[in-house]
Amino acid sequence: MHKMRSLFAVPYALWLLLFVFAPVVLILGYSFMDINGHFTLANYQAFFSSSNYLLLTLNSFWYALLITASTLLLGYPAAYFLTRLKHRDFWLLLVILPTWISLLLKAYAFIGIFGIHGGVNQFLNLFGIPAKQILFTNFSFVFVSAYIELPFMIMPIYNSLVEIDQSLVFASYDLGANKRQTFTKVIWPLSLSGVNSGIQAIFIPSLSLFMLTRLIGGNRVITLGTAIEEHFLITQNWGMGATIGVVLIIVMLLVMSLTRERKGDGSR
């Protein structure tokens, strides 16, 4: 029986080895190579001594934070009200529906909406407000990214909210807590696990968004993703690209471990 069980594990082990560990090891290996394939530490030195790269890192963090914060701000109340609705499944479907559409298509749709002659500006024109430049601004970049990521924030929060035993909420009221206290002392702590996975699901990919930075941001917002793309595709300096990748991976691990710690506190 035990043998059988370890046999079942083989595909998963292979999968992890081939598609998780091997690429990470490859990236790590490349990050110690210069253009000619010789061992070097120069890539890391270049990264940490260049104000450009540090500024890029700061930029990436700042925008990832903005995107995560806005999705949380919009997503939590949305998830909360979803749990209160009559036809939950239907509304949930509406939330998930946009994720079925290609990211590229959604980005192009926003180009149409935000353009000088687009829907938003035409609407503003009705009230005599002259056309504004909305595309290629930091605002439009954060807005579109947040829109695209929003379902990934709502889903986990919704799931954790649904799991909360309603009798706990009633107990809280019975014991004299008001609405606000019930929320901060009972509902919020119990939904923290959902918030954590939402943050992880959004913050990490947001660090390396690069297609949206070009399409919606007009390369006004530059993140680490842009730099990685450039190093792998244009300058062919895979070492430097991999170094940025390694830095990103380390950052992701940090974020994961930070959010995990909080989860421990929540279930205490």
Next chain:
Amino acid sequence: MKKLRALLLGIVLIIAVLGAGIWQLQRKSGMSGAKTVNIYNWGDYLDPALIKKFEKETGYKVNYDTFDSNEAMYTKIKQGGTAYDIAVPSDYMTQKMIKDHLVKKISHAKLKGLDNIGSAYLNLPFDPHNRYSVPYFWGTLGIIYNDKYYQESDVDHWAKLWDPKFAHQIMFIDGAREYLGVGLSTFGYSLNTTEHAKLLQATAKLKQLGPNIKAIAADEIKMYMADEEGRVAVEYSGEASEMMAENSHLHYVIPNEGTNVWFDNIVIPKSVQNKKGAYAFINFMLRPDNAAQNTRYIGYSTPNKRALKMLPSSVRNDRAFYPSKAQLRKMEVYEDLGAQKLQEYNDLYLELKMKR
């Protein structure tokens, strides 16, 4: 559980039906593996009607794969694991691929119609005597403007882009060589400059261009300009002609300081599986009627002089797309500057992009 099983069963069923359909279709048209020609080309860079015509004439099946940058194409072919019979690199990339032994020699004995190509487009420095490549299209980098907002005299020099009237208006093609090239041109330096001091000088100058740049983008510029989201753009001539076909207010100008002239070439990559098919395709594209049809569809400038004769005189005599000899003399082809210099260009470019 029952629902789930039904859903999964449904998905499997759809896959099976579609798969069988495709298999049936492929069998019907009598296509087998040995009779395919794998073409690796830029997106939307070959009239689909010509692919059909080629398939009908020769019986080969065409697999058309696309890339969006020379470098992406280079990386994919260098990595191996591909079976492309035809690729279409630009000039400097052709040079680099020859240097790195990624392309096969082309036997001129097997070519039909190389003499259709104008002599000005043969024997260029990136591939002397065309041992490895056959010209496909050529063009320039220039400025597109919308005549509702500006006129030709506003953009006839690169240096005029710095004018405050363009504040937050210019769309720029996303490329380090192109961006720094504009800076270098304003000083009269070569587009292939490698001196660090000159590059820094160009960068300093370009920093002042920052406030005038609306966006740095790629293919999307076409759409933005046609929709009048942008009023002026620095773009390639071919892209410009597509925009102009959609919006008659757009015009293309080659600035007086001179500019980059580029050549895209058909090569046979190392990965070739079907050499006969590759030659058949090259010869097919060299035929004047096909080259003319392709030119009408793509809108780039054709190096095929016989094809050019078949195009309307309004196209042939358009100095923006078929510039005079005097204009051509001021233009430069990008050379492969080597990895180190390319890195330097891109580092400076990244800095310019970031601190706008």
